Amino acid sequence: MVATSQTTGEGWSSRSAFILAAVGAAVGLGNIWRFPTLAGESGGGAFVIFYIACVFLLGLPLVLAEIFIGRVGQTDAVGSIRKVSQESKASPSWSIFGGVGAIAAFLIVSFYSVVAGWVLYYAGVMGLDLIQAIGAGEPFRGALAGESQEQIQQRLGDMFASPSLLLAMHFAFMGLTLYIVARGVSSGIEKAATYLMPMFFVLLVGLVVYGAIEGDIGDAMAFLFTPDWSKLTPQVMNSALGQALFSLSLGVAGLITYGSYIKEKSNLGSTAAMIAVADTSVALLAGLMIFPIVFAVGLDPAAGPTLVFQTLPFAFQTMPGGALFGFLFFVLILVAAVTSSISLLEVPTAWGIGERGWSRTKSALIFGIGAFLIGILCLLGYNVLSDVRPLGFWSLFENTDILDTVDGFTGKVMLPVGALLTSLFIGWKADTNLLRTTTGLSPLAFNVWRFLLAWLCPLAVTVILVTGLFPGILGA
């Protein structure tokens, strides 16, 4: 490994460009697909309230910690951590966690693109249906008219059974991600965020209003915000903590990388707070968009991962304007997924540029194609390789297919390890003056921040890690 890093000299054009890109990175499948799925499965209110506590007590301090490292380092994650270590007279070996993060980001983007491919397919199906509806002079009819609930559900199975369909969608999505990343920070990533995020917010508000008018908002509010504390089991707490890390894009050095493109001095504390508040608001709004629709049609909120792909399309069938809003719903998820997947691919790409001296195009191609290939294994796990259990020797992953193994291993092992090392590094090792001057926090906020990073985060994250890896000790 080379001792010093190259810098590309690339940067955001303004503070708001950084915020938009970072919110784009945080808001993704995690908010619109995973959060409502988990909230539904875990019984609602208690999970939601515990999740919000995790975001602000653990997530927010880590968001600020990662942005701080990038801001000081001004290069890829490994180089940035090394720089902070040097300035803090700590061991340069801490930079290893930047490498672990980059590997995690690389693995996550491989299956993230596969799942985004499913969304792309559904956007296509609903789009064609909308065109037919318009052609028939009924633009406001329900979605997928004439299909029975079984037929709608069968679509998902049919899609999983077709390697070529899954591959085509994965290829299209990864190709787009690669293209944007290869174009660079300001003309690729920033530009994508500037176009896509406003579109995302308009769609989100539109769909929430639609759900409130056509759906059952009262039941949804009660479900999401009335806690039944008996449902807050250790497993539910564990999944809430893990989800908070995933949703805020923590532990994969994503915010270190994005933070390294901040050029001017700015108030990092308020920036971090805006990212955490925006990400959490979107997750809650996604719940307030999905559950009114689910309840209006009397469907099960605890459907699990198929909630979005089987429950909702059927719900859109029975609702006025369902063809139009169903289509917009999948476009919304797709937009959110693009701005997240580019942030994932950017982490290893920046590493190749900073630590290996590769050009941006070369680095993006190497990691983009690599992730594409791993993604192919993930999608084959739904059909031809459905018997493969990559970590089958490990009881935790005994019955887990390829995609869920990559997802589970990154989420349950790599992300918490990354978050744990980040909190220990900033909580104990980083130079206090450097932290104070760079973050610009008030003395009180600074002390609270450092305390949370030094004590609460390491403890809580260790609990996630241990309970995630050894579910037996929870008596599960």
Ligand code: PHE
């Ligand atoms: N936060 C993203 C989401 O919620 C996923 C992600 C994780 C993106 C890690 C970047 C880094 O979908």
